Amino acid sequence: xxxxxxxxxxxxxxxxxxxxxxxxxxxxxxxxxxxxxxxxxxxxxxxxxxxxxxxxxxxxxxxxxxxxxxxxxxxxxxxxxxxxxxxxxxxxxxxxxxxxxxxxxxxxxxxxxxxxxxxxxxxxxxxxxxxxxxxxxxxxxxxxxxxxxxxxxxxxxxxxxxxxxxxxxxxxxxxxxxxxxxxxxxxxxxxxxxxxxxxxxxxx
Numbered sequence: 284x285x286x287x288x289x290x291x292x293x294x295x296x297x298x299x300x301x302x303x304x305x306x307x308x309x310x311x312x313x314x315x316x317x318x319x320x321x322x323x324x325x326x327x328x329x330x331x332x333x334x335x336x337x338x339x340x341x342x343x344x345x346x347x348x349x350x351x352x353x354x355x356x357x358x359x360x361x362x363x364x365x366x367x368x369x370x371x372x373x374x375x376x377x378x379x380x381x382x383x384x385x386x387x388x389x390x391x392x393x394x395x396x397x398x399x400x401x402x403x404x405x406x407x408x409x410x411x412x413x414x415x416x417x418x419x420x421x422x423x424x425x426x427x428x429x430x431x432x433x434x435x436x437x438x439x440x441x442x443x444x445x446x447x448x449x450x451x452x453x454x455x456x457x458x459x460x461x462x463x464x465x466x467x468x469x470x471x472x473x474x475x476x477x478x479x480x481x482x483x484x485x486x487x
Contacts, residue, residue, distance in 0.1 A: 284311035285402055286331040290322040290348065291315070291364065292340050296387070300335065300364075303391045310398060317341075319348035327357055333401060336381070338365040338372065338432065342455040346372075346379045346432045353380045360401050364389075368411055375432050377416075383407040429471050430484075437464050442481045 287310050291297040294317065301312040314329045316322040319340050326334060334352075338345040349361045362383040363376045373384060383401050385394065386409040397407035408416065430438065433454075440450045447465075451458045465480075474480045 285309060285333070286311055286313040286329070287333045287335065287398065288312070288314040288316070288322065288326055288329060288331040288359075289335045290319060290340065290345060291335070291337045292317045293337075300391065300394060303395055304398070307395055310395075319343035319345060323348055323351055326352060326359065327355070331359055333398060334359045334361050335364050335398070336361050338363060338367055338376065344432055344436070346376050346381075349376070349379045349381060362398065362401055362407070364394075368409075368415070370415055371430060371435060372432055373412060373415060384412045385409050386412065430468060434464050434468050434471075435484075437461060438468055438480060438484050441465070441477055442484070 287304050289297050289301060289304075289312060291300075297315050297317070301315055304310040304312045310333075313331055314322075314325055316325065317340075320342055322334070322336075323343070336345040336349060340348070343351075345363065345365070352359065352361075360383075361381045362385065363381045364385050364387060365372075366387050367373070368386060376384060383397060383406050385397055385407065389397070389409060400407045436454065437450055440453065445453070447458050447461045451461045454461075465477075468480055469475065472480050472483050474483055
């Protein structure tokens with residue numbers, strides 16, 4: 284049996300696709316996790332062949348988790364399973380080391396087919412994601428992969444009016460780390476303050 288782990292904070296989705304895998308006859312779900320921290324701790328020990336990874340997780344997000352695991356010599360294949368179809372996030376995930384990218388509107392049958400395809404050496408992607416990737420190579424096309432996922436999260440919270448301390452508490456990072464991210468955001472967007480950053484990010 285081919286071992287698979289699932290990292291997903293919504294337990295109904297997590298349990299549903301665990302059942303799909305366990306009933307497949309080919310795959311066995313050897314671990315499920317509701318956050319990246321637990322996954323990072325246990326995946327090296329469980330040593331699955333494939334990890335199904337959500338992006339929007341409490342604390343460390345899925346893309347950062349993939350980067351950490353790969354950096355620490357984990358050899359799993361990572362399949363993103365998310366609601367996000369934004370260009371920036373897609374390319375951030377693929378650059379981090381994900382080998383496939385599925386949207387959560389994927390049916391259980393399509394999900395299982397994608398996991399099989401990945402194990403057989405493919406890079407499964409939802410059609411809309413594959414089109415975005417192909418378009419990025421066309422002349423005159425340019426991706427918007429300027430900010431990282433974490434930077435986009437912080438700027439979104441800034442746009443909602445949250446203070447640095449509130450952002451740090453919501454994302455489970457230090458206030459100093461928030462300030463470092465915001466400094467990088469200003470540099471990347473070539474702006475001087477919060478208002479300019481938010482307006483540019485929202486294309487106002």
